Amino acid sequence: MAKKGKQAISPTREENYPSWYQQVIRAADLAESSDIRGCMVIKPWGYSIWENIQKNLDEMFKETGHVNAYFPLFIPKSFFEKEAEHVEGFAKECAVVTHSRLEDDGNGGLKPAGKLTEELIVRPTSETIIGASFSKWVASYRDLPLLINQWANVVRWELRTRLFLRTTEFLWQEGHTVHETRAEAEEETYRMLDVYAEFAEKFLAMPVIKGEKTESERFPGAIQTFSIEAMMQDKIALQSGTSHFLGQNFSIASKIKFQNREGVEEFAWTTSWGVSTRLIGAVIMAHGDDNGIVLPPRITPAHLVIIPIYRNEEDQKKVLEYIDFLVSEINQKRYHEERIRLKVDKRDISGGEKIWEWIKKGAPVRLEIGPRDIEKDSVFMGRRDLEPSEKTSISRKEFVDNLPDILDEIQKNIYDKAAGFLKANTINIDDREEFYQFFTPKNKENPEIHGGFAHSHWCGNSECEEIIKNDLKVTIRCIPSEAKEEDGKCICCGKTSRKRVIFAKSY
RNA sequence: CGGGGCGUAGCGCAGUCCGGUUAGCGCACUGGUUUUGGGAACCAGGAGUCGGAGGUUCAAAUCCUCUCGCCCCGACCA
Numbered sequence: 092m093a094k095k096g097k098q099a100i101s102p103t104r105e106e107n108y109p110s111w112y113q114q115v116i117r118a119a120d121l122a123e124s125s126d127i128r129g130c131m132v133i134k135p136w137g138y139s140i141w142e143n144i145q146k147n148l149d150e151m152f153k154e155t156g157h158v159n160a161y162f163p164l165f166i167p168k169s170f171f172e173k174e175a176e177h178v179e180g181f182a183k184e185c186a187v188v189t190h191s192r193l194e195d196d197g198n199g200g201l202k203p204a205g206k207l208t209e210e211l212i213v214r215p216t217s218e219t220i221i222g223a224s225f226s227k228w229v230a231s232y233r234d235l236p237l238l239i240n241q242w243a244n245v246v247r248w249e250l251r252t253r254l255f256l257r258t259t260e261f262l263w264q265e266g267h268t269v270h271e272t273r274a275e276a277e278e279e280t281y282r283m284l285d286v287y288a289e290f291a292e293k294f295l296a297m298p299v300i301k302g303e304k305t306e307s308e309r310f311p312g313a314i315q316t317f318s319i320e321a322m323m324q325d326k327i328a329l330q331s332g333t334s335h336f337l338g339q340n341f342s343i344a345s346k347i348k349f350q351n352r353e354g355v356e357e358f359a360w361t362t363s364w365g366v367s368t369r370l371i372g373a374v375i376m377a378h379g380d381d382n383g384i385v386l387p388p389r390i391t392p393a394h395l396v397i398i399p400i401y402r403n404e405e406d407q408k409k410v411l412e413y414i415d416f417l418v419s420e421i422n423q424k425r426y427h428e429e430r431i432r433l434k435v436d437k438r439d440i441s442g443g444e445k446i447w448e449w450i451k452k453g454a455p456v457r458l459e460i461g462p463r464d465i466e467k468d469s470v471f472m473g474r475r476d477l478e479p480s481e482k483t484s485i486s487r488k489e490f491v492d493n494l495p496d497i498l499d500e501i502q503k504n505i506y507d508k509a510a511g512f513l514k515a516n517t518i519n520i521d522d523r524e525e526f527y528q529f530f531t532p533k534n535k536e537n538p539e540i541h542g543g544f545a546h547s548h549w550c551g552n553s554e555c556e557e558i559i560k561n562d563l564k565v566t567i568r569c570i571p572s573e574a575k576e577e578d579g580k581c582i583c584c585g586k587t588s589r590k591r592v593i594f595a596k597s598y
Numbered sequence: 599c600g601g602g603g604c605g606u607a608g609c610g611c612a613g614u615c616c617g618g619u620u621a622g623c624g625c626a627c628u629g630g631u632u633u634u635g636g637g638a639a640c641c642a643g644g645a646g647u648c649g650g651a652g653g654u655u656c657a658a659a660u661c662c663u664c665u666c667g668c669c670c671c672g673a674c675c676a
Contacts, residue, residue, distance in 0.1 A: 099637085109670075117609085128667070183674070216676095249675060250599065257675070318676095330676060367676050400635050443637045461635055471635070480636070564672090598676090 098381035099451050108325040108540060113254065115375055118451040119384040122254050129252035129259030133368070136452060139392035140371055141262065145242065147294050147389070148264065148366070151286050157238040157266060162221050164244075165211035170219040173344035177218065180311020184248040186213040213246040218312070218337070218363055221267045222345025229269055229349050229359060236279070237269040255372030256329075256598055263367035269347055269359045273338070276360035277315075280336040283364040284317045287332035295370065296387040296506035297321050297377045298513050299331060300544075300593060302569025307553055310363075314338035320568045320593065322513045323376035326543045328568045328595040331373050334364035378505050383451030385475050385505055388498040394426065395433040395494070396454045398445050400461030411437075413465050417487060426495045450479055455501045456494075476504040516543030519591065526582050530563045530596070544568070544595045548579035548588035555583035559594065568593045 100118055104111045116122055121137030124130070133141065149159070165188065172178055188211040190203035214220065221239070229237060242264045252258050266283060270276040284301055291299045299319035309316040313335040321331045339358040342348070347359045378385040388394055397414055401407040414435055421431050434454075436445050442459065449457050450473075457473040459482070464471055470490050473482040474497070490497075520526045529545055532538035542565075549555060549567060559582075560566050570592045579588045 113669085124668075126667090180675090245676095247675070250673080251670095251675090261676075263676075333676070365676075369676050398635095402634055441634060441638065443634085445637095446635095447637050459635060463635075482636090 099383055099447055100381050103381045104324055104379075105540070111381070112372075112376060112379075115379050115384050115451075116254050119453060121371065121375075121384070124254065127259070129249065131254050131258050133262075136392055137371060140374070140386070140390055141368055143390040143392070144294070144370055145264075148286075148290055149240075149242075151290060152240050152264075152266065155238075155282060155286060157240045157268075159241065160239050161241055161243070162217055162224065164214055166214050166217070166220045168210045168212055170223060170345075171212055173219060174312045174341060176340075177312035177344075181215045181247075185215055186246045186248055187211070188213065214243070215245055215247045216363075216365075217241065217243070217245075217265055218267065218341050218361075219345060222341050222347060222361075225267070225269055225342075225359075225361075226346045226348070229347050231349055232271050232351050234349060235269055235271045235359065236275065238266075238279075239268065240264055240266045253372075255375070256369055258368075261368050263365050265363060265365040268362045269342070270361070271349070271351070271359070273360050276338075276362050277336055280315070280317060280334050280362045280364070283362070284319065284332075284334040287319050287334065287364070287366060290366075291319055291321065291331060291370075291373075292506065294387065294389040295374055295377070296389070296502055296509060297331070297373060298506065298510040300569065300571055301573070302571040302593065304333075304569055305553065305556060305567045305592075307556055308566065310335045312337065312340050312344075314340065317572075318569055320595075321373055321377060322509075322516060322544060322595075323373070323598070324379070324512065325376070325540045326516050326595075328544065328593075328597040329369070329373050329376065330568070330597065331370060332364070332366040335362060337361045337363060377509050379453075382479060384453035386453035386455060387505060388455045388502045389427065391432070391453065391455055393432050393434045393454050394498055395421070395431060395456045395458065396449045397433065397435045397458045397460060398442060398449075399435065399437060400442050400459055406462050409462065409465060410460060414460055417460070417470070417491070420487075420491045421494065424491065424494055426498050431494060446473070446479075450475065455498060458490075474501060476501045476508075513544070518543065518545060520545045520547045520582065521579065523582055523585075526594075527563065530565050530594075542596055544593050545582075546571075546574075546591040547582040547594055548590070549592045549594075550581035550584055550586040550588050552581075552584065552586075555581055558583055563596075565594050565596055568595050568597060 100111060100114050102110050119136060120134050122131045122133045125132045189207055190205055191207055192205035193201040194204040196202040225237060228234060244260055244262050246260050248259060249257050268279050270279060288299050288301050291297045299321045301319055302317065304316040304318055310333065315336040317334045318330050319332045320328050323329050339360060341361050342358040348356050349359055350356050375384050399410045399414055401410045421433060424431055446457060453475055455475050459471040469484050469486045471482055471484050472490065473479065520529060526545060526547060530542045532541050556567055570590060574590050576589050581588045
């Protein structure tokens with residue numbers, strides 16, 4: 092007898108959001124924490140999502156003229172010291188390699204030996220080490236622009252970690268580009284922000300807001316930092332991608348110089364931009380429900396899971412033959428120029444258990460196929476964007492013909508749902524009192540999900556930013572690119588302002 | 599790094615305050631029988647030395663000290 096609740100995940104989002112998040116990761120078998128502090132093991136189902144993110148983003152990078160390369164994991168400490176703000180920003184979270192050997196400590200253990208003459212930093216980001224190469228590669232304006240991307244792991248020794256959202260080691264890509272002019276570098280910065288926004292919306296089905304960071308939230312060493320911000324279902328903002336205009340700061344530090352068209356030597360203009368495995372956390376929290384993760388078809392490891400139903404060997408043979416035929420038909424179809432990724436779950440466990448497992452893992456489409464369906468030449472379909480009980484029987488032919496459209500419809504539905512949520516929880520606030528109420532939970536002991544994105548005026552003074560942050564833990568997520576100029580008064584100090592910015596709590 | 603909570607089988611927990619037979623329970627796992635289209639039932643099994651180290655004691659999951667890790671809140675951050 093089924094005696095568990097209506098939901099597969101406990102606690103629900105409403106009951107305890109952080110705990111729900113962890114349970115979804117476990118139930119969907121995405122990742123687990125490892126024996127190393129703050130580091131995660133990404134399991135096959137989770138890693139496969141990352142591979143699909145990589146594949147599609149990489150294509151977009153190539154389409155915009157970038158090529159991949161790979162640079163060292165280690166950065167000599169002296170390289171790091173070249174850009175003062177950069178050092179200050181990352182110093183507190185650097186893993187440092189000091190020795191090169193281990194030797195017997197005389198007690199059956201090992202001790203480090205072979206002290207390095209210069210310590211090596213495990214890269215928290217690669218501006219300085221890549222800059223060292225770039226300085227050798229760039230001599231003339233004819234060498235520019237230089238458009239490089241690297242897929243890599245980085246280490247940031249964060250104090251508090253959360254699977255996918257903030258881990259000590261994480262996977263990401265970092266783009267590093269060098270340009271002849273300021274304008275060109277700025278253009279690149281915006282272009283890559285647009286690529287991220289497009290990727291988030293098209294592939295992750297996640298609406299985002301593009302905008303510029305305030306000075307306090309800027310990347311260490313950057314002139315300008317831009318980000319895409321998404322709203323999670325607890326109404327908290329998640330910075331999901333960043334693009335930085337670095338000016339000449341890093342080219343000066345790394346001596347990236349070139350002879351310009353007038354024959355005069357000058358420092359180049361650089362950018363950097365990145366997204367990380369955090370995007371998987373974003374997908375979980377943007378679309379997941381109380382039954383587990385909900386995967387956008389464009390990045391799911393499996394579009395379709397087929398569950399054979401039979402009770403004797405005779406039926407089994409018939410069912411599996413029917414499924415073989417169905418699979419061969421599906422293999423003819425394409426979804427956005429890719430093969431349909433499918434799994435036939437032949438494991439010898441009960442049907443109901445399999446169905447729930449695939450719901451928790453977020454597979455967009457499930458088919459149950461048994462003797463009854465074969466008789467009607469039809470399939471029994473469940474969709475992850477609908478309730479688990481909402482299953483329909485449709486003819487085999489119709490299903491096969493429409494499968495790509497069904498997947499697109501699911502992709503669209505979950506996007507619309509997330510966009511609706513973002514809209515419903517975004518408001519203009521002009522009154523300070525109202526602003527404070529918006530961001531204050533009614534139940535202090537056990538805070539309910541509250542707040543959202545507040546579009547409010549800001550005078551541009553970082554002191555106001557600081558006051559709000561201290562009072563409410565609310566920060567300016569970005570100055571939206573699309574914000575229109577209008578007259579208003581700063582939500583904090585009341586001085587005149589020309590633009591609304593987005594205030595929210597953030598991860 | 600500061601405050602709080604917690605480490606007992608793969609997972610979730612009871613037992614700890616008031617030390618004392620072979621350390622329990624649910625789920626999962628293995629084998630069997632009956633089942634099977636919304637998370638099956640029964641029977642029989644396997645698996646832990648109680649996060650780690652040290653101490654107190656005739657006796658430690660339980661008391662003391664140190665230490666490691668996880669979770670939540672805060673500061674820091676993709």
